[in-house]
Structures are given as C-alpha cells and as structure tokens.
Amino acid sequence: MKCLIVDYMYDNIEELLLAAGLEPDYQPTIARDGIMNIIHNYEGLIIRSKTRVDEALVTQAKQLKFVGRAGAGIDNLDxxxxxxxxxxxxxxxEGNRNALGEHCMGLLLGLLNNIVKSDREVRSGVWDREGNRGYELSGKTIALVGYGYMGTAFAEKLRGFGCEVLVFDKYKTDCTDDFVRQTSMGEIYERADIFSLHIPLTKETRGLVDFNYINKFRKKIFLINTARGEIVSLAGLCQAIESGKVIGAGLDVLENEKISNLTSSEQKMFEYLVNSNKTILTPHVAGWSYESYEKINNVLIDKIKREINGIQ
Incomplete structure (x- = not known):
C-alpha cells in the first residue's frame, strides 16, 4: 500500500510507515497541482493543514483508502x-492534547497576571506595579465549551489551582467527574469568569462567538481561543474588549491567519488586537511542541496500522 505524505513531518515518519507495512512517498514541498496529478497512485494520504482534501481532489484519488491528518482538526477535509x-x-x-493544555495555561496565567504587558513596560523602562496588579486563578469559574481531547487536557492542567470548571458540550452527556461539572450555556453565561473554546470549526460554529454572544455573559470575562480562529468574530471581540466586557483575550488562532494578506477591515482589527494591552497573541502553536511533533507521528501511524489490519 503506497502512502503519499504532502507536509513536513517528524523525521521518523517513513521509518514508522515502513514498519507498518506501507510504502511511503515523502513529498513535503509538493503543491496542490502536483498532488492532483499523482494522487491516483496512492492508497493513503497524510496531510497537515496546507492541503484541502475536497471533492476535486478526492475525485482523482481512485485508490485512496484513508486520509491521515497529522493533528486534531479536520476542517480542511470534505x-x-x-x-x-x-x-x-x-x-x-491524542498527540498534541498535552501541549495544547499547557499552552492554554500559559495564555491564561499570562493574561491574569499581565505578564506580557508588564514585560514590555519594564523593557521600556516603565516600573508600574499598580498598573499591573493581577488576578488570582483560585476561586474563579472557568467555562470550557467543547470537552473532547483538548478541553479535557486543559481541565487536567487546572486541577490544583482551586478553581471551578464548568463544561458545555452538546454532543456529550457524561462529562461530570470529581473536578468538572457539565452544565448548560445558561449557567455558563451567568457564572463564568473565564471562557475557553475547544470546539471544531463547522458550519454551526463558524462566527459563533460574536459581540452578541459575548454580551450574554453576566460578568466581565477573560477569553481563550486555541480552537479555530473562524469561530470567533474579531470584529465582535474587538467591540467586546473596547466595551470592557472582555478583560483580556488569549488568542492562538485568528479569523485570517495569513496576516500578510489581510483585507482593510481585517487589518484594522488585527492592529487593534496588536496594540491592545489586553491581548496575548500566538501563531497557532498551542499544540505545536517539540514533543507533540513526534507524538503525533506515533499516534497517527498506529491508527493507520490498525485501520489497514482491520483492528478496532
């Protein structure tokens, strides 16, 4: 079984595929046109995020048995x-959940304690203790929307901080345990101090979190998004920050991550976020650690091996 790999992967990808009984063809620099021209030769395809596996590509993939996505999100797959x-x-x-959970903690603690803001100020010769007074995580209510691998990873990291964790997941009914309590969005709007997104990008969730959505929260909140940028309307978020409804926002993802090719309105919103002292921005790296880079390979190839051998 031949398997085409069209993105850069950890160095052991070919070795793992060979051990699993597949014939790897590692072409990480190949463009979409090139994939379209040769995909009919392969039973397997491994991608990251650059390649859209849509109707046009699948139509050419006459022998394709599986698509392996090296990561969590599958919104680039039809x-x-x-x-x-x-x-x-x-x-x-499973390969990058721990990295994402740790990154969420970094964003949250950075926001609560003004770490990025105060670092910039001290480097500029400003010593402002009162202006950088922080909030303690202990005693806060954290609301997680989505409780799959990523939501559970963040919840695990929150243990020991003395906070309450509420979860809303419309596709699950068994999230409550000794630390996390599943609840309704109504209670989350009423009680949350911190709001963190862990849901996939779908037709239903695209643009879900806009100003009207945020304004339903009774309290002023901190917002964390390490899921997909298109879930949060940046126009709505900027408005919520400006109004004071969002005290701080930690964003690992943006509506348009091609920041060298923004529209004029996107550029205006991006500049607002960049210049705000209430934001921490990272370049879609929440699950992208040195360790996860390797772990993703191991998890994915194990699933491929089980699939081709008919193991449940």
Missing part, C-alpha cells in the same frame, strides 16, 4: 466527499 467513497479519516488529537 468529510461528506470522503465518507461517500468509504475513505477513512484518521487524525491524532
């Missing part, structure tokens, strides 16, 4: 087109 052809979708959220 699930309907793949399912219609019985092409298995495999991803590896």
């Amino acid at each position: 699930e309907e087109a793949l399912n219609r052809r019985n092409i298995k979708i495999l991803n590896a959220p």
